[in-house]
Amino acid sequence: MKKLLIITSYLGFFILGGLTFTYLSTTEAASSLKKINVSQDTIHYYVDKVEKKPKEGQSGFIYEGTTYVPMRFIAESLGKNVTWDGKSKSIYIGDAPTFISLKDVKPIGSDEDHFFHNPSSIVISTGEKFEQSYQLGGYHGGGAVQDHTVEYMANGKYKSFETYLAPVKKLAAGSFGIGYMKIYADNKLIYDSGSIKDKVKVNVNLEGASKVKFEIEGSGLGILDPKFTQ
Template identity: 30%
Template sequence: MKRKSKFILALVLMLVFSTVVFAARKVNITVTYDNIKVVVDGKEVQFGKDTKGNQIEPFIYNGTTYLPLRAVAEAVGKEVKWDQNTKTAFLGDGTVDMGEVNKPLTEIMKPFSTEKAEVIAKDEYKTKFSLGGKEYNNGILFNSYTYKKGHANFNLEGKYTNLTGLLGADQEGLTVKVDFVGDGKLIQSFDVVGGQLPVNVNLNVTGVRLLEIKFEWTDGLYSTTYTGLADVFVK
């Protein structure tokens, strides 16, 4: 038999504990409990209780079945923890790999394919380049001296949601087109004017596996410029 219950829930947090929690915004919703079972690899999951002692079970809201995060954790054999200060739910041991925190992309991984592109990573190459009068020791340098196009391809493995950086070219008057392509779809295109201050790059790369960074210039037959993508960070 179906039963309906009304809860005052913080919409973002309701999947974590399926109880009333503190939040900046609360929403009244009606959910339906219908004795829903969850089977993982042929074995039915037996749910326990939440931190308040309430039985954990899936529910239906607006035609969609939801599982509290604690239920998901139990289904895959992981512990779940909640950090109220940072509003973060942890599955597993709750630790963060600090090795990749605040590190540039070029120090986390190398492109698996490049054409006329040089990777700058301070721990490896000790090389610097300048954009807008400021020196940088990490990033990607595209050589446009005699080549009209090039690329650098990264395998992000769908692990990141955001990419930031600074994009510029050194030769005044030259315009270079730079495309960021994720899994074959254009994310954003920039027309970089040489001799100007670098522009900010802030991209949504959620779920992207293959990231292609392509550059191309069409002005004239010969160029003495380079295009730089500096301070590239992902999170």
């Protein structure tokens, strides 16, 4: 027999533990919360012709023609571990990556820009606070435009680079943004943020790269917890 559930949640996070839902507390996430109607029914799961049964309370559900299933149950049925990182709100299936903060990586050459060696706490325009972060311009986002170019040896040991870019204060209507970031792998441009007006996530594939170079410019631009992954 089908049951009709009314659930208030941010959809993506139910998958870690069946029908366990989590509210997000940040200003950005709160704007994405909504109430939905879903149909819960008995779903049969087969892995290589063998039926697998989830624990009680971990049944999937159907929403707008798509069947959602508990990720932990599916991954473990396939022999994979599942890890949940609440800080970054990330799910890892199989091996979790190793993160290396940019502050702990030495730039190329003695004359290189050491901008990423002095992180601090940053509060961005949404009110969120980030540690191990950086900003261009004055402490409250004012001051002259700054630019920095930093290059690192990678030697193929990094899988990716990730960070968030965001204004550290609210922008005036019609603003053209407060800066940008460009990323080069072996002197080839692989990422260009364009002018930043809102918080955006950066996640760039660096597999096989020998060198990685960052160009950043702006005033009031926050670079939030930048790191390489291995």
